[in-house]
Amino acid sequence: MIEMDCSCVQGHHSIPTEVIEISENALQKVAGILKDYHRIFLVADENTYAVAGQQVEAQLKEAGMLSHSLVLPSPALPNAENIGKVLIGAGIDTDPYDINAFSLNPDYILAVGSGSINDTCRMVSYRLGIPYGIVGTAPSMDGYASVVAPLLNGNRKIIYNCTIARHIIIDIGVNTQAPYPLLLAGIGDMIAKYVAILDWEISRDLTGEYYCDNIAHMVLEATGKCIDAASDLKSRNPEAIRRTSEGLILSGECIAFCGSSRPASGTEHMVGQTWEVMDVEEGKVPNLHGIEVGEATFAAIEIFRMLYEETDDKVVRSLIEKYLPDFDRVEALQKTLHLPFTVTDRDRFIEGVLRGRTFRVRYTILQYLYDRGLLERYAAEAYDRVMRKHFYGTFREQFPDWEA
Numbered sequence: 359m360i361e362m363d364c365s366c367v368q369g370h371h372s373i374p375t376e377v378i379e380i381s382e383n384a385l386q387k388v389a390g391i392l393k394d395y396h397r398i399f400l401v402a403d404e405n406t407y408a409v410a411g412q413q414v415e416a417q418l419k420e421a422g423m424l425s426h427s428l429v430l431p432s433p434a435l436p437n438a439e440n441i442g443k444v445l446i447g448a449g450i451d452t453d454p455y456d457i458n459a460f461s462l463n464p465d466y467i468l469a470v471g472s473g474s475i476n477d478t479c480r481m482v483s484y485r486l487g488i489p490y491g492i493v494g495t496a497p498s499m500d501g502y503a504s505v506v507a508p509l510l511n512g513n514r515k516i517i518y519n520c521t522i523a524r525h526i527i528i529d530i531g532v533n534t535q536a537p538y539p540l541l542l543a544g545i546g547d548m549i550a551k552y553v554a555i556l557d558w559e560i561s562r563d564l565t566g567e568y569y570c571d572n573i574a575h576m577v578l579e580a581t582g583k584c585i586d587a588a589s590d591l592k593s594r595n596p597e598a599i600r601r602t603s604e605g606l607i608l609s610g611e612c613i614a615f616c617g618s619s620r621p622a623s624g625t626e627h628m629v630g631q632t633w634e635v636m637d638v639e640e641g642k643v644p645n646l647h648g649i650e651v652g653e654a655t656f657a658a659i660e661i662f663r664m665l666y667e668e669t670d671d672k673v674v675r676s677l678i679e680k681y682l683p684d685f686d687r688v689e690a691l692q693k694t695l696h697l698p699f700t701v702t703d704r705d706r707f708i709e710g711v712l713r714g715r716t717f718r719v720r721y722t723i724l725q726y727l728y729d730r731g732l733l734e735r736y737a738a739e740a741y742d743r744v745m746r747k748h749f750y751g752t753f754r755e756q757f758p759d760w761e762a
């Protein structure tokens with residue numbers, strides 16, 4: 359368990375995660391870290407099995423700790439079909455078959471992969487009441503230590519409450535080999551945090567919502583770490599990969615400490631996730647979470663900048679002012695990073711901003727503008743500003759061979 363005493367009204371934060379191991383040779387330590395388990399069910403997809411799963415499987419087998427493995431076809435989306443496969447695959451059939459017994463379960467589920475495999479296993483772990491852990495193969499999002507799982511169920515994307523990984527194991531060598539779009543997605547998910555915390559502060563002051571200063575500071579510190587490292591990701595600098603991984607996991611930990619994604623998700627997540635949902639509704643495979651959220655971060659930044667220029671609301675104005683230097687950093691980074699965009703159609707972009715307001719029950723600047731009859735004008739102008747200032751090509755143009 360990771361614990362922290364705090365000066366906020368909660369007084370104390372804790373999560374049931376036991377070990378977070380981020381190191382060069384973390385993969386070789388898996389059996390030692392999971393020494394208390396003896397029937398481990400390993401889940402990977404074809405890609406993650408090749409880069410890490412196979413090696414972990416051999417290690418657990420040799421230690422007599424492996425029950426069995428399941429390798430899903432790549433790319434393995436976190437959808438009802440794959441959750442079903444993991445659920446069915448988890449059981450251990452008795453031999454001979456006993457008509458009076460239930461199938462035996464593993465005592466641990468070990469997910470090997472990044473966002474999709476983690477979320478799929480997190481749900482099965484929660485439903486079966488079996489602890490799980492993750493061997494992360496890419497620093498592509500902050501969900502490793504999170505408490506919720508966004509899952510595809512039919513033509514809907516639904517965020518389910520779930521359990522938390524007991525062990526998070528990140529091998530820097532493996533993560534250094536991750537596909538570049540996944541590294542960009544990780545940064546996209548992190549630049550979002552300035553907007554998320556600003557929204558949280560606004561809600562604290564305008565609606566009296568609970569706010570934890572320590573958690574907010576930890577998230578902002580993690581964001582700074584990731585932004586400092588971002589320009590070295592393309593050269594796959596191991597130190598940049600380590601800093602990004604640490605930042606993403608710390609952000610996830612803060613979500614878990616808070617008990618909700620509030621510290622890591624505001625306007626930009628609600629807009630980015632609405633674009634994801636719009637794809638799902640149309641039967642399309644959604645784009646990488648961090649890429650959508652990264653683009654939506656620029657929409658949110660432009661909305662805040664416009665409001666700062668126009669408003670005489672002292673409270674909101676001074677809160678935005680506090681984050682202007684951070685917005686400058688994010689915008690400067692985009693000039694070298696060229697984060698690709700997925701939504702370039704004007705109507706689609708605007709629809710995401712308008713629908714994003716009610717994506718979940720959470721007070722953000724979108725609600726503030728809606729209440730004042732300003733949201734439609736701001737959404738349209740944000741599109742023009744984002745495309746003019748921050749657009750360096752679409753995801754497809756930059757990565758024509760990307761499969762998922």
Ligand SMILES: [Zn+2]
Binds near residue numbers: 364365368370371
């Ligand atoms: Zn606190």
Ligand SMILES: [Zn+2]
Binds near residue numbers: 547651
């Ligand atoms: Zn996110």
